[in-house]
Amino acid sequence: LHPRTQAAKESIFPKMSALAARLGAVNLGQGFPSTPPPAFLLEAVGRALGRYDQYAPPAGLPLLREALAEEFGVEPEGVVVTSGATEALYVLLQSLVGPGDEVVVLEPFFDVYLPDAFLAGAEARLVRLDLGEEGFRLDLKALEGAVTERTRALLLNAPMNPTGLVFHEEELKAVAELARRKGLFLISDEVYDELYYTPSPPPRLKDLAPERTFTVGSAGKRLEATGYRVGWIVGPKEYMGTLAGMRQWTSFSAPSPLQAGVAEALRVARREGFYEALREGYRRRRDLLYEGLKALGLKAFLPQGTYFLMAELPGWEAFRLLERARVALIPGEAFYREDPPQGLFRFAFCKKEEELELALERLGAVV
Numbered sequence: 527l528h529p530r531t532q533a534a535k536e537s538i539f540p541k542m543s544a545l546a547a548r549l550g551a552v553n554l555g556q557g558f559p560s561t562p563p564p565a566f567l568l569e570a571v572g573r574a575l576g577r578y579d580q581y582a583p584p585a586g587l588p589l590l591r592e593a594l595a596e597e598f599g600v601e602p603e604g605v606v607v608t609s610g611a612t613e614a615l616y617v618l619l620q621s622l623v624g625p626g627d628e629v630v631v632l633e634p635f636f637d638v639y640l641p642d643a644f645l646a647g648a649e650a651r652l653v654r655l656d657l658g659e660e661g662f663r664l665d666l667k668a669l670e671g672a673v674t675e676r677t678r679a680l681l682l683n684a685p686m687n688p689t690g691l692v693f694h695e696e697e698l699k700a701v702a703e704l705a706r707r708k709g710l711f712l713i714s715d716e717v718y719d720e721l722y723y724t725p726s727p728p729p730r731l732k733d734l735a736p737e738r739t740f741t742v743g744s745a746g747k748r749l750e751a752t753g754y755r756v757g758w759i760v761g762p763k764e765y766m767g768t769l770a771g772m773r774q775w776t777s778f779s780a781p782s783p784l785q786a787g788v789a790e791a792l793r794v795a796r797r798e799g800f801y802e803a804l805r806e807g808y809r810r811r812r813d814l815l816y817e818g819l820k821a822l823g824l825k826a827f828l829p830q831g832t833y834f835l836m837a838e839l840p841g842w843e844a845f846r847l848l849e850r851a852r853v854a855l856i857p858g859e860a861f862y863r864e865d866p867p868q869g870l871f872r873f874a875f876c877k878k879e880e881e882l883e884l885a886l887e888r889l890g891a892v893v
């Protein structure tokens with residue numbers, strides 16, 4: 527096999543889920559909800575079956591592109607539908623960078639970014655967030671210092687997995703200004719855009735630098751159905767035809783009935799306050815987990831977005847924890863290339879309250 531297949535090493539997320547299932551553990555590892563998606567989504571997909579059963583155009587079903595264009599305040603030509611955000615990121619890295627190029631990535635990072643850069647032949651240059659008593663923080667000077675004459679793009683995840691960080695408008699303005707000054711593309715992974723606990727929605731990079739920003743989104747994250755594999759890229763119109771052309775050679779098009787169902791469900795979700803209710807439920811679960819961990823004497827960092835929370839379990843290792851406590855977590859090192867902070871774990875709280883309570887009880891028995 528070609529040496530590039532070294533990228534085939536198994537991702538930690540499905541691996542922990544499989545182990546958790548085998549050991550009967552509470553799975554707070556992989557980020558997927560343990561509750562069913564909303565009925566309006568299931569009904570919309572049901573109605574689409576038998577009506578949308580053949581290939582969709584590679585750029586996406588027109589009705590989904592239109593629904594997304596409305597959401598993002600762009601024209602439908604500025605939207606390309608993908609098979610999940612995972613494919614969106616792959617296509618973007620393939621299209622924006624190549625051998626000799628660098629892409630700047632914040633660390634801790636979502637695991638997909640590094641293999642995507644590697645498979646494009648580019649180098650990921652990491653900027654590590656500071657981790658202090660108050661939690662994670664982006665050092666804008668370090669970000670600027672990471673940019674070289676080979677840098678082609680900056681990749682941000684906001685709200686950020688695994689830290690739960692939501693970047694302030696001032697920070698994003700500085701990022702946009704840096705990108706403009708250095709002539710860089712911005713890849714903004716915003717799959718958790720509706721999952722925030724701040725008083726107002728997180729600002730979007732695309733509103734600050736529309737000419738160079740590609741926003742990645744996910745119906746799986748928004749509508750609680752991660753298996754549907756419907757994602758999107760919103761970006762400058764002049765590039766989107768090429769991106770649609772590139773994604774012909776990966777999955778060609780995302781599943782038609784799911785695209786049609788998602789198109790309808792996105793409108794219902796907006797109209798009926800689904801995201802407000804979702805945030806309310808997640809805020810409750812976030813607080814339950816955060817308070818519970820603190821009550822166990824553990825240090826936890828309160829996230830302002832996503833359904834992830836980072837906490838410290840000093841001296842523990844993920845597999846021993848899984849065996850001894852029967853709680854599956856993602857070890858911090860999964861999000862670092864080298865020298866990870868010790869004893870850091872990511873908890874997914876997109877799980878039933880009783881699962882969170884059981885996890886806390888089990889952890890309490892061993893820590």
Ligand code: GLN
Nearest residue numbers: 539540555556557558687
């Ligand atoms: N985004 C999810 C997480 O961080 C997992 C995605 C995946 O397994 N590919 O847990």
